[in-house]
Amino acid sequence: AQTVTQSQPEMSVQEAETVTLSCTYDTSESDYYLFWYKQPPSRQMILVIRQEAYKQQNATENRFSVNFQKAAKSFSLKISDSQLGDAAMYFCAYGGSQGNLIFGKGTKLSVKP
């Protein structure tokens, strides 16, 4: 069975600085997708970024980028120029042949002004 591990329960970053959230996963599949979701205090889950496993190029969405290391089964999220609005829970998720998303336990990100 696939698993997703986020080893950092909490992280903190200074406003305007850069922070990296870690995620590792375990799978025997070769074709899959990886996601980072943001959950602000309002509770709604919002997709931040998505990576297809067959693409070697790391995905980028404005200030958000990933470091995808397929062989190491690592999928970290880098947030550049952190803003107060980035404060939230961040969930890493795996999507494979099972048809649903498997989520990690999440990392709570605090942004200090």
Add this chain to the structure above:
Amino acid sequence: DAGVIQSPRHEVTEMGQEVTLRCKPISGHDYLFWYRQTMMRGLELLIYFNNNVPIDDSGMPEDRFSAKMPNASFSTLKIQPSEPRDSAVYFCASSPNQGITGELFFGEGSRLTVL
């Protein structure tokens, strides 16, 4: 589109009572998912549907939980009888034809408290 709509937003009930959570997916989305979120266990998939048919219900905790999708625009998650350990936030999400290759669109969740 209004997005995925869930109701109620909050529910407080007493142990033993029946609870029904409702979800309206985004029009045109063929996949519907029910997730449960707790501090201890994180986000867990309970069940998901494709074209109104349950595909995987292995995450449903026990017989007290049931889910239905009578048509493409409505789904319910029912707990009967409810227990304090069912207290959690329940999310409904929908996805277009691409399934897991696309984005899951989540509702705002229903926070359930069972006293």
